[in-house]
Amino acid sequence: MADVLVVDDSNVMRDMIVACLRSLPNLAFTHATTGLEAIERLSLKKFDLVVLDLNMPDVGGIEVVEFVRAQDQLRALPIVIVTTRGDESSRTRALDAGADRFMTKPFTPDAIVAEVQALLASGRPTT
Amino acid sequence: MSDPVDLREFVSAFVTEAAEHLEVANSKLLLIESAARGGQPMLRHVRDVFRALHTIKGLAAMVGVESIVTISHRMEAILRTADQASTALSLDTIDALLEGTRAIEVRVKQLADGLPVGEPPASLVLRLDTLDAEPEAATRAITRATRLDPAIAQKLSAAEHEHLATASAAGQRAYRADFFPSPARAEQGFSINRVRERVSAIGELVKVLPLSVPATEHAPGGLAFVILVVTSALPAQLAAAVGIDADAVIALDAEVKPEVAAESDAVEDELIVNEPARRGIVRVDVSRLDEAMDRLSSLVVSRFRLSREAVRLAERGVDVRTLQTLLAEHSRQLRDLRAAILKVRMVPIAEVLDRVPMIVRSLRRSTGKSVRLEIDGGHTELDKAVAERLFPAIVHLVRNAVDHAIETPDERARRGKPEEGLVRVTCTEHSNARLVLSVSDDGRGIDRETVARRAEVEVPATDAELLDLLCRPGLSTRDEVSTVSGRGMGLDIIRRVAVEQLGGELAVSSVWRVGTTFTMTVPLTVSIVDAFTFECAGQRFVVPVAIVDEIVEVDEGVATRLAGSKGNVRVFFRRGESIPLLPLEEVLGLGVERVGARKAIVVRRAGEPIAFAVDRMLGQQEVVVRPLEDPLVQVPGITGATDLGDGQPTLVVDLVALGGVVRMVRGAAA
Numbered sequence: 001m002a003d004v005l006v007v008d009d010s011n012v013m014r015d016m017i018v019a020c021l022r023s024l025p026n027l028a029f030t031h032a033t034t035g036l037e038a039i040e041r042l043s044l045k046k047f048d049l050v051v052l053d054l055n056m057p058d059v060g061g062i063e064v065v066e067f068v069r070a071q072d073q074l075r076a077l078p079i080v081i082v083t084t085r086g087d088e089s090s091r092t093r094a095l096d097a098g099a100d101r102f103m104t105k106p107f108t109p110d111a112i113v114a115e116v117q118a119l120l121a122s123g124r125p126t127t
Numbered sequence: 128m129s130d131p132v133d134l135r136e137f138v139s140a141f142v143t144e145a146a147e148h149l150e151v152a153n154s155k156l157l158l159i160e161s162a163a164r165g166g167q168p169m170l171r172h173v174r175d176v177f178r179a180l181h182t183i184k185g186l187a188a189m190v191g192v193e194s195i196v197t198i199s200h201r202m203e204a205i206l207r208t209a210d211q212a213s214t215a216l217s218l219d220t221i222d223a224l225l226e227g228t229r230a231i232e233v234r235v236k237q238l239a240d241g242l243p244v245g246e247p248p249a250s251l252v253l254r255l256d257t258l259d260a261e262p263e264a265a266t267r268a269i270t271r272a273t274r275l276d277p278a279i280a281q282k283l284s285a286a287e288h289e290h291l292a293t294a295s296a297a298g299q300r301a302y303r304a305d306f307f308p309s310p311a312r313a314e315q316g317f318s319i320n321r322v323r324e325r326v327s328a329i330g331e332l333v334k335v336l337p338l339s340v341p342a343t344e345h346a347p348g349g350l351a352f353v354i355l356v357v358t359s360a361l362p363a364q365l366a367a368a369v370g371i372d373a374d375a376v377i378a379l380d381a382e383v384k385p386e387v388a389a390e391s392d393a394v395e396d397e398l399i400v401n402e403p404a405r406r407g408i409v410r411v412d413v414s415r416l417d418e419a420m421d422r423l424s425s426l427v428v429s430r431f432r433l434s435r436e437a438v439r440l441a442e443r444g445v446d447v448r449t450l451q452t453l454l455a456e457h458s459r460q461l462r463d464l465r466a467a468i469l470k471v472r473m474v475p476i477a478e479v480l481d482r483v484p485m486i487v488r489s490l491r492r493s494t495g496k497s498v499r500l501e502i503d504g505g506h507t508e509l510d511k512a513v514a515e516r517l518f519p520a521i522v523h524l525v526r527n528a529v530d531h532a533i534e535t536p537d538e539r540a541r542r543g544k545p546e547e548g549l550v551r552v553t554c555t556e557h558s559n560a561r562l563v564l565s566v567s568d569d570g571r572g573i574d575r576e577t578v579a580r581r582a583e584v585e586v587p588a589t590d591a592e593l594l595d596l597l598c599r600p601g602l603s604t605r606d607e608v609s610t611v612s613g614r615g616m617g618l619d620i621i622r623r624v625a626v627e628q629l630g631g632e633l634a635v636s637s638v639w640r641v642g643t644t645f646t647m648t649v650p651l652t653v654s655i656v657d658a659f660t661f662e663c664a665g666q667r668f669v670v671p672v673a674i675v676d677e678i679v680e681v682d683e684g685v686a687t688r689l690a691g692s693k694g695n696v697r698v699f700f701r702r703g704e705s706i707p708l709l710p711l712e713e714v715l716g717l718g719v720e721r722v723g724a725r726k727a728i729v730v731r732r733a734g735e736p737i738a739f740a741v742d743r744m745l746g747q748q749e750v751v752v753r754p755l756e757d758p759l760v761q762v763p764g765i766t767g768a769t770d771l772g773d774g775q776p777t778l779v780v781d782l783v784a785l786g787g788v789v790r791m792v793r794g795a796a797a
Contacts, residue, residue, distance in 0.1 A: 010182050012140045016189055019132050036319045036352060039337045040308045043348030055181045058323075058335045067337050071349070084185035106188040109132040 001026050002048040002120055007038040007064070008082070009056045013105075017051055017082065020109040021116055035059035039067055042074060049119060051112075052099070054083040054090060062090075062097050069098035078119040082107065134189050139412060141186050142239040145195075148179040149235070150481065152228050155179075157484050160221045170213055170286035171331075176224070177206035183231065194247045195234050201255040202227045213285045223254050225488075274379045275303070279353055282336055287355075290333045291379060294357040301333070301379040302362065304354045304369045307346040317370040319352055325368035330358025355379070413511055419468050424657055424673050427461060430454075435734045469652060473508040476554050476562070479518050480504045483552060486522055490529040497536055497547045498529050507556040510652040513629060517564070517649060520624045523617050524566040524645050525550060532570030532643055542640065544569065561631070562651050567644035573597070573637040594635045598622050625649055628770045656752055658779070660745040660771065661726070664712035668741075668780050669750055669769055675782075676729045676736065678744060681708060699727075704736055711739040714764075714785055732786035739782055752779050763787070 004027050008014045011033075018029050030047070032038040035056045042050070050068075054061035061081055068074045079099045083090065086104035094102050101115045155172040162169035180199045187195035202224055209216055216224070230251050237244045275283075275291075283291075294301040306322050319335070326332055333355040342349035354369060362376040369376075434454050441447045480502050487500045509517075533539075533548035540546055549569045557563050578596055579586040587593040598619040625633040631649030658669040659678070681699055697708045708727055712718050727738040750769040764785035768776040 009178075010144060010186060012137055012144045012186055013182075013189070015140065016134055016137055019134075019137075023132070034320060034323070036323065036335055036337065039350065040319045040348070040352075043350040044308060044310055044313075055178060055185075057175075057178060058332075059337060063337075067339075070339060084181060084188060105185045106134075106191070109134070 001028055003028050003030065003046070004116075005030050005032055005038060005041060005047045005050045007032040007035065007050060007056070007061070008053040009033055010053075013053065017112065020112050021051075023109075024113060024117060035061060035064045038064050042068060042077070043071075047077065049078045049080070049116065051080045051082055051116070054081060054085050054094065062093055065094060065097040065099050078122075080112075080115055080119065082112070135191065137186075138190050138238060141190050142235055143412065145183050145186065145231070145235045148183050149228055149232055152176045152179040153225070153485055154481060156221055156225050156228065157488065159216060160218065160225075160488075163215060163218055163221060170210070170215075171290055171333075173206055173210050173216065174286075177203060177210055180206065192234065192238060192244055194244055195231055197247045197252065198227050198230050198234075198255075201252065205255065205258060210286075220258050223251075223258055225485075226251055227255060274377070279303075279336060279338075279355075283334060283355075287334050290331070290357060291355060295380050299330070299357050299359045301355065301357050302365055303377045303379055304356070304365055304371060304375065305338075306352045306354060306369050306371065307340075307348075308350060308352070309347045312370060315370070322352075322354070322369050326354060326356055326365065329360040329364055329368060330356045332356055413472070416468065416472050416511075419471075420465075421657065423461070423465055423468060427673050430457060430461060431731070433457075435731065438734050469510070472511045473651075474511050474514050475504075476507045476509060476514070477504045479514045479521065480552060480554070482518070483521065483525060486525055487529060487550065490526060494530060495535075496529060496533050498533055499547050499549050501549065501551040503551070503553040505554050505556065507554055507562055507651070509562055513562075513649060513651065513653055516624055516628050517562075517647070520621045520647065521552065521564065521566065523621050525552065527617075528566060528568040528570065528643070532568040532572075534571050538571075556651070557648070560651060561648050563646060563648050565644050565646040567642060569642040572639040572641050572643055573635075574639055590634065590636050593637065594618075594622075594633065597635070621645075621647075623770070629653060653752070656750060657747065658750045658769075659728070659747050660777070661728070661741045662743040662745055663741040664715075664717035666717065667745065667771070667775075667777050668711075669771070669777055670728060670780050670782055672747065674730050676731050679727050679729060679738070680724060681727045681738070681740065682724050699738070701729075701736075706736045706738050708738045708740055711741050711780075711785075714739070715780075728782060730782040730786060732783050735786075737782070737786040739785070750777075750779070 004021065006014050006017050006029055008017070014031050014033075018031075021027060021029070030041065032041055036059050038050070038052065039059065041047070052061045052064060059067075061083065065079055065081075068077060068079065080101040080103060081094045081099045082103050082105060083094075084105045091102045100119055103112060103115060152175075155176045159169045159172050159176070162172075180203045184196055184199035184203060187193075187199065205216075205220060205224065208214075209220075230248055234244050280288075291301040304326075306317070306319065308317075308319055312318070323332065323335060334353075335355070336353045338351045338353050340346050340349060340351045356365065358365065362378070363373040366373040366376050437447050437450050437454060440450070483502060484500060487498060490496075491498055528550045529548075533550070534542070534544070536546040539548065551565075551567050553565050553567075555563045573593065575586050575593060578593070582596055582599060584596065587596050622633045625631045625647045629649040631647060634646045634648075635643065636646075637643040657672045659672055659675060660667060660669045662668075679701065698705050699708055700706070706727075706729060725740045725742060726744050727740050729736055729738045731737070748771070750771065752767040752769055764781050764787075765778050766781045766784075767779045769779055771777050
């Protein structure tokens with residue numbers, strides 16, 4: 001069983017992401033509605049993958065990635081950015097900060113399933 | 128690989144969430160606009176508007192509504208530039224952005240109604256595209272709060288620094304409070320989201336930053352959240368909200384300088400935007416509540432059947448006392464459940480009134496009048512159905528007040544009034560059951576003599592007579608009357624909403640040259656029932672679905688006339704039961720009996736079937752039942768009246784009570 005943290009301030013968007021990923025076996029989903037909550041949850045429990053929005057109050061997705069990558073125990077946590085901000089500078093900033101994948105909305109269900117599957121299968125150590 | 132997921136299934140969820148974000152965007156844009164008039168940039172609200180539009184854009188892209196993506200994308204670009212450069216938005220830009228939110232609103236509505244979604248208006252797109260980068264760059268010196276850790280200070284934007292530094296000018300103070308998350312604290316309700324909500328409730332949250340700290344017992348996650356807040360609350364209150372000791376709260380500004388009046392407060396006061404507390408709120412589509420109510424109705428019907436069976440058992444000599452107790456208990460539970468569902472339908476009045484500032488704003492622009500709006504909504508809650516019917520009436524009254532009652536600035540000056548007119552909307556709750564909503568203005572008042580002359584009647588002596596006169600459709604639709612009299616059109620429609628649809632009252636009081644107040648008193652809830660509509664003797668009636676056993680086709684020629692009966696009681700047989708059949712028009716004294724194929728509505732009174740013959744079934748719909756309170760029109764078998772949407776009152780018949788009439792007839796016949 002892999003634990004996936006889905007971070008987006010839009011309820012509908014989180015539901016859509018979970019609906020897309022539900023077809024993959026053995027995934028358990030936890031929701032976080034803000035970047036702050038994501039950091040809080042990641043500091044208290046081990047997750048196997050994070051699906052992260054960029055645009056959120058107080059602490060945006062890129063700041064979450066920066067914070068996560070600065071923590072020894074979270075350095076290898078797979079992170080998929082899912083954002084409407086499809087511009088090249090956002091992509092560069094997110095990947096530079098340490099995100100593993102960068103997807104722009106709108107995405108197709110198959111696309112996100114493929115990315116998540118690939119990341120989980122790459123078997124990166126998450127501890 | 129996977130089951131296909133159709134993201135279009137999320138359209139209705141999108142509609143609900145988009146409406147929420149649009150509400151945020153509109154109310155923040157209005158705040159920014161009033162602040163901009165006072166020369167204040169209100170940068171912190173710009174980001175909220177940006178985020179709202181950004182979310183709308185993303186969702187619209189996922190559900191494939193390109194025109195909303197196009198509009199929100201352009202608006203978002205303008206807002207991002209302003210946010211990043213810390214520049215103030217010009218009034219023209221704010222106006223264009225408000226035009227944008229309106230255009231999105233229209234398209235969301237089209238989507239909700241299942242209509243084709245319109246292309247983005249070319250003029251709007253052009254306007255948004257050609258808005259220059261704001262001319263005024265932020266050249267103002269940014270004051271920095273001194274007592275801030277440099278590591279934290281460097282993570283704040285210019286607007287955030289300014290917010291902290293200017294706290295004392297607004298009579299508030301800036302504080303830092305650190306929150307250390309842990310599973311134990313989460314269990315006590317101290318998670319970062321909850322802490323954030325609680326702090327927002329007592330002050331303005333400037334920023335929350337994560338900070339790595341050595342993992343200790345106190346900070347098991349090796350994490351602290353640094354909360355920066357501007358508030359007039361005491362450090363102890365802030366500490367309680369964060370769940371820490373009061374001495375752990377650090378003041379960031381040393382001295383409080385009270386000499387500058389709180390200009391921003393004055394500006395914000397103009398639009399009392401009661402932000403509804405969003406804590407723990409679930410938004411659901413009203414149709415889901417209606418569905419719950421429907422399910423409950425069928426539960427009530429099957430309970431009817433259950434008690435009928437209990438009666439039959441008792442007739443066969445079975446001891447049903449325990450069963451009866453259980454049934455009585457069950458009834459109570461059903462009533463409680465019904466009350467609980469009705470409670471879920473309640474919405475805060477603020478949700479209705481939040482949209483009024485937008486209307487006044489656009490009226491200000493279209494009429495060129497200077498008008499101040501005061502809203503005192505209180506915390507009353509009312510049924511969604513009432514709120515939906517009330518809103519157009521409020522809009523009408525406010526529009527009339529600005530359009531027709533408030534004089535031009537010149538005229539006001541001549542009359543010795545302040546140039547700025549005042550429109551006030553107030554709501555109070557009366558003995559937990561009625562909402563008293565008034566819209567008043569300090570405009571020209573209603574000239575009774577002119578109104579009377581136009582209507583060719585005597586000058587009304589009382590306010591009630593004046594209202595009757597104003598509600599005459601012929602009078603109120605003539606625009607020149609409205610400008611002279613100070614009243615616009617459509618009062619008859621407002622009265623119909625208040626009185627006929629909601630079972631309330633409309634009153635007016637007006638003093639020539641001083642002002643006018645319209646007061647609507649409506650129930651907080653209405654009883655809404657699912658009902659069959661039918662026609663009998665040329666009139667329409669409704670009957671609640673819950674009391675109808677079945678509807679059958681009968682040929683009265685075939686039904687046997689009940690031997691010895693004086694009236695027209697016939698009997699027909701169905702599933703081995705003999706059912707008395709009564710022409711409804713005869714019971715109600717509406718005229719002669721028709722013979723031939725008709726519909727019969729079968730109800731049960733104390734388990735006994737009774738059928739009423741009617742001419743035609745028209746359909747099934749939800750109706751708002753207004754009880755007939757006037758003792759003169761209280762008739763057994765008529766529970767109330769409803770408006771099916773055509774303005775004509777339609778009677779709600781209680782066929783079960785009418786069955787009593789049949790009983791008497793049968794008794795006489797036996």
